[in-house]
Amino acid sequence: MTALLKLDRVSVRFGGLAAVTDVTMAFSPGSLTGLIGPNGAGKTTLLNAISGFTAITSGHIAMNEIDLSPLSAAERARLGVVRGFQTVRLLERETVFDNVLVGCERLPQPGLLGQLLALPPERRCRARDLAATETTLRDLGLLPIAHRRVDELPFASRRLTEIARLLVVRPTVLLLDEPAAGLDTRDRRALVESIRTYHEAGGLTTIIIEHDIELVRRLCPYSVALDMGRIIASGSPNEVLSEPAVQQAYFGVRSGA
Numbered sequence: 450m451t452a453l454l455k456l457d458r459v460s461v462r463f464g465g466l467a468a469v470t471d472v473t474m475a476f477s478p479g480s481l482t483g484l485i486g487p488n489g490a491g492k493t494t495l496l497n498a499i500s501g502f503t504a505i506t507s508g509h510i511a512m513n514e515i516d517l518s519p520l521s522a523a524e525r526a527r528l529g530v531v532r533g534f535q536t537v538r539l540l541e542r543e544t545v546f547d548n549v550l551v552g553c554e555r556l557p558q559p560g561l562l563g564q565l566l567a568l569p570p571e572r573r574c575r576a577r578d579l580a581a582t583e584t585t586l587r588d589l590g591l592l593p594i595a596h597r598r599v600d601e602l603p604f605a606s607r608r609l610t611e612i613a614r615l616l617v618v619r620p621t622v623l624l625l626d627e628p629a630a631g632l633d634t635r636d637r638r639a640l641v642e643s644i645r646t647y648h649e650a651g652g653l654t655t656i657i658i659e660h661d662i663e664l665v666r667r668l669c670p671y672s673v674a675l676d677m678g679r680i681i682a683s684g685s686p687n688e689v690l691s692e693p694a695v696q697q698a699y700f701g702v703r704s705g706a
């Protein structure tokens with residue numbers, strides 16, 4: 450199958466620091482890839498490079514053969530490339546529903562004057578956004594708490610609300626940065642199931658950074674390990690984890706030691 454998203458010898462430098470070096474990867478439509486590696490390996494930087502939050506120093510990133518390099522993060526989001534952050538960022542005093550509705554701002558919107566006058570096309574946009582929000586909340590099992598304020602909710606629901614806000618625009622590529630961080634085992638399982646169910650239904654291309662190896666094993670058919678900005682292994686999670694370089698980099702042990 451032809452790749453949806455292609456990275457060709459992508460490097461990112463911060464001054465003298467090589468955060469990502471010569472990374473070449475291809476993601477087919479609907480794939481679900483786990484990105485693993487020790488702290489400082491370059492995982493977040495790579496996601497930032499794909500989403501446009503960080504400029505690449507060299508190489509190419511293309512989606513559907515469109516060169517993403519000249520496009521801003523907002524322009525890439527409009528093309529369907531969306532990302533979550535390592536820490537939860539929500540409108541704390543607003544409801545789950547309104548937090549997810551805010552995500553619709555990334556959809557094409559009518560002009561400000563039209564909004565003020567509430568002309569028919571603007572009403573259509575509003576109806577579209579409300580419907581998309583409701584569908585996404587239902588898909589992720591959030592409807593029962595849709596009208597609760599997010600600052601009153603447990604962390605797991607807040608995390609899922611953030612993911613719903615990304616999914617409400619029906620993205621093509623979803624980039625998640627340690628979505629399970631801070632969740633207990635039960636909530637991690639629930640999150641995995643939500644992502645899996647959504648993924649299977651929607652054919653979304655997903656890249657997920659995760660430190661929890663068990664989670665990657667359960668969720669991702671394919672995984673890539675980074676260390677010091679370079680790919681050190683790729684394949685099924687079991688294949689990747691059995692690589693001596695991964696054992697050394699990720700667990701700090703030499704295989705057989």
Ligand SMILES: Nc1ncnc2c1ncn2[C@@H]1O[C@H](COP(=O)(O)OP(=O)(O)OP(=O)(O)O)[C@@H](O)[C@H]1O
Nearest residue numbers: 463466467468486487488489490491492493494495
């Ligand atoms: N904006 C920045 N300016 C300078 N250096 C940066 C910047 N962002 C990241 N780095 C450095 O780049 C390297 C890779 O960082 P990155 O955050 O991508 O790692 P990571 O794999 O996501 O780590 P973690 O698992 O801790 O989140 C690190 O050495 C980090 O200190």
Ligand SMILES: [Mg+2]
Nearest residue numbers: 492493494535
């Ligand atoms: Mg990171």
